[in-house]
Amino acid sequence: MTAGGAPRGDPERGKAIVVGAPGLAPEQACISCHGIDGQGDPAAAFPRLAAQSQDYLLRALEDYADGRRVHDIMTPVAKALSSGQRQDVTAFYASRRDTAWIRPPLEKPELLQYGAALAAIGSATLGIQGCINCHGPAGKGLPPTAPYLSGQPASYIAARLVAWRGANKADDATPANIMARLAGRMGEREIAAVSEYYAQIAPDPIPASTISAAGQPLNQEPTP
Ligand code: HEC
């Protein structure tokens, strides 16, 4: 479903594309990196796609396909799909609302509190506004434009912020290139802190498996 619009594409056809499509080499099948249900892979900085808004996912694929967003792996994958297939596959991943999530081990506990502060209020000194303004409470996203950050691998969040700081500014579809400008004002410490912080928050909706495994809701701010 798109926010306020008609659903585009067919999730059933999308599911077939996830496991392979003509024109894609076997290792280019989405399943090998994002998983059948869009869980992603923190170890390799592969983003979680499950229950992300279709508008956002589809625009990401369109941006790779037409060169606005550039990535060694994703550019050829998106180009190999037709526009209809991009709709189908994003309809499928957007519909995955109960994909398992495992809270990663805390790598830099000393940065968690700083990450929480940056997320909530930003930093007046650095000229960074709070992420919550656009990414919503607990990083759950504000569809259709702002993606969720909660439950994304820290490695992926950091990689995108670093890319925006460097040459890859054109892929920023925000008005006035807000993400590239924010990232440009962040140092290593800020990037590590917000990445670690959002990686610790369960995605919304909280997968049932996560609740039963932990016995408690996890989509709250982690306690440092
Ligand atoms: C070999 C690993 C690999 C394969 C196969 C792969 N991806 Fe990706 N995907 C990635 C990586 C790495 C990124 C992050 C790229 C970046 O930083 O821009 C990504 C990013 C994305 C994004 C953007 C997510 C976001 O939050 O902005 C979408 C959407 C996506 N992939 C969909 C797909 C689909 C659909 C397929 C199959 C047709 C697929 N990917 C196949 C590794 C892969």
Ligand code: HEC
């Ligand atoms: C003014 C609104 C705004 C603010 C403030 C903002 N963002 Fe964003 N952010 C966006 C939008 C919109 C996108 C989608 C960009 C795109 O599609 O190119 C985005 C994308 C991202 C992404 C890429 C997610 C993905 O799945 O690829 C990351 C990471 C991110 N923002 C982190 C942050 C962090 C960390 C902060 C706080 C320091 C922040 N953002 C503050 C609007 C904002």
